[in-house]
Amino acid sequence: MSVSSKIRTSIQKSSWVRKMFEEGADRKKKYGPENVFDFSLGNPNIEPPAKVGEILRELTSNNESGMHRYMPNAGFVKTRDAVAHYLGDINDLSFGPEDIVMTVGAAGAINVVLKTILNPGDEVIIPAPYFMEYNFYVDNYGGITKTVTTNPDFSLDLSAIERDINSNTKAVLINTPNNPTGKVYREEELIQLGKLLDRYSKRHGEPIYLISDEPYSKIIYNGLKFSSIFNVYKESFVVTSFSKDISLPGERIGYIAVHPRMADKDIIIEGLGMCNRILGFVNAPALMQRMIPFLLEDSVDMGLYRQKRDFLCAGLDSAGYRFAMPEGTFYLFPETPVPDDVEFVRSLQEENILTVPGAGFGGPGHFRIAFCVENDTIERAMPGFARVMEKYR
Numbered sequence: 001m002s003v004s005s006k007i008r009t010s011i012q013k014s015s016w017v018r019k020m021f022e023e024g025a026d027r028k029k030k031y032g033p034e035n036v037f038d039f040s041l042g043n044p045n046i047e048p049p050a051k052v053g054e055i056l057r058e059l060t061s062n063n064e065s066g067m068h069r070y071m072p073n074a075g076f077v078k079t080r081d082a083v084a085h086y087l088g089d090i091n092d093l094s095f096g097p098e099d100i101v102m103t104v105g106a107a108g109a110i111n112v113v114l115k116t117i118l119n120p121g122d123e124v125i126i127p128a129p130y131f132m133e134y135n136f137y138v139d140n141y142g143g144i145t146k147t148v149t150t151n152p153d154f155s156l157d158l159s160a161i162e163r164d165i166n167s168n169t170k171a172v173l174i175n176t177p178n179n180p181t182g183k184v185y186r187e188e189e190l191i192q193l194g195k196l197l198d199r200y201s202k203r204h205g206e207p208i209y210l211i212s213d214e215p216y217s218k219i220i221y222n223g224l225k226f227s228s229i230f231n232v233y234k235e236s237f238v239v240t241s242f243s244k245d246i247s248l249p250g251e252r253i254g255y256i257a258v259h260p261r262m263a264d265k266d267i268i269i270e271g272l273g274m275c276n277r278i279l280g281f282v283n284a285p286a287l288m289q290r291m292i293p294f295l296l297e298d299s300v301d302m303g304l305y306r307q308k309r310d311f312l313c314a315g316l317d318s319a320g321y322r323f324a325m326p327e328g329t330f331y332l333f334p335e336t337p338v339p340d341d342v343e344f345v346r347s348l349q350e351e352n353i354l355t356v357p358g359a360g361f362g363g364p365g366h367f368r369i370a371f372c373v374e375n376d377t378i379e380r381a382m383p384g385f386a387r388v389m390e391k392y393r
């Protein structure tokens with residue numbers, strides 16, 4: 001057999017997602033890409049800040065020797081030092097460069113953390129709906145994903161998390177602001193989560209790690225404050241990237257930050273560097289690492305995403321859609337008017353509107369709209385959204 005049986009199964013399981021993407025591609029061919037309204041991908045449409053191009057031009061004209069060589073697996077000390085200072089300024093903690101590992105995006109960061117901490121059979125609790133790739137990442141290292149429900153407003157359901165904790169629980173993986181719901185977890189619920197994990201860690205005699213995936217931490221609306229897990233629980237990792245807030249997803253740059261007071265910090269940090277290497281990443285891209293110290297305080301203009309959110313939500317609201325207003329990210333996760341979200345998404349497809357069924361995120365009865373698209377796309381898709389809702393009412 002050419003492909004491993006595990007990958008064959010994964011391909012089969014995700015075949016309907018693939019099929020929908022293929023159908024979308026066919027529609028683009030048939031009707032022209034400008035007549036297909038593609039809300040299926042979280043690929044930011046806003047260009048990176050102009051500064052990115054300027055720094056890149058400067059870096060590529062630097063003829064100093066060694067610019068493109070390998071460096072320590074955790075990344076350049078200068079870059080990690082800059083990240084450590086940045087994190088120290090926004091948290092009540094002091095970080096050193098040793099607490100930071102530069103990675104190939106947040107996806108690389110999550111994989112490196114999971115490989116470092118998981119033994120086969122270890123369980124990772126993930127509140128649903130969630131970013132669908134987590135299943136694969138946990139499985140990569142023989143771990144078992146345990147999804148738990150969230151509250152109707154998508155805030156954390158701590159009793160659901162508590163019910164699933166057992167002696168095999170190695171980590172809880174959260175994502176705030178959340179893809180696909182747009183939920184931003186509040187400080188109080190994170191404090192309670194920290195207390196819960198602390199209690200069970202003591203009972204087990206081993207830490208249950210908290211991993212917070214935060215690539216959307218700067219994409220927050222209405223003056224809402226982002227709350228960090230670092231201020232509530234010391235057995236914690238933050239994984240993040242510059243894919244979404246600086247619009248650099250193709251450049252694959254992110255980092256892991258380890259809580260400076262984590263109990264087994266030294267061996268964990270050694271493990272992270274080792275796993276960055278043996279997963280084949282070796283190190284994060286050198287040029288991108290050199291650029292990061294200049295970009296830590298920056299982001300694209302979030303006002304532009306807020307305008308898109310407000311415009312989309314106003315249109316869908318008057319068409320009769322029901323949804324929780326996203327507090328962050330560029331995703332909206334409305335309810336489908338029928339239980340079968342795949343059927344509903346197919347009806348939208350008939351109007352050349354491409355979205356993703358909630359079932360793919362562990363959130364059936366919903367669908368995800370990625371509104372990181374041109375304003376014109378939202379405007380021209382609106383009559384189609386209204387017609388489909390009308391059909392089901």
Ligand SMILES: Cc1ncc(COP(=O)(O)O)c(C=O)c1O
Pocket residue numbers: 042104105106107108131175179213215240241242243249253254
């Ligand atoms: C919640 C979440 N985590 C991680 C990632 C991966 O991001 P990156 O491009 O930084 O690897 C994404 C990408 O869409 C995401 O939505």
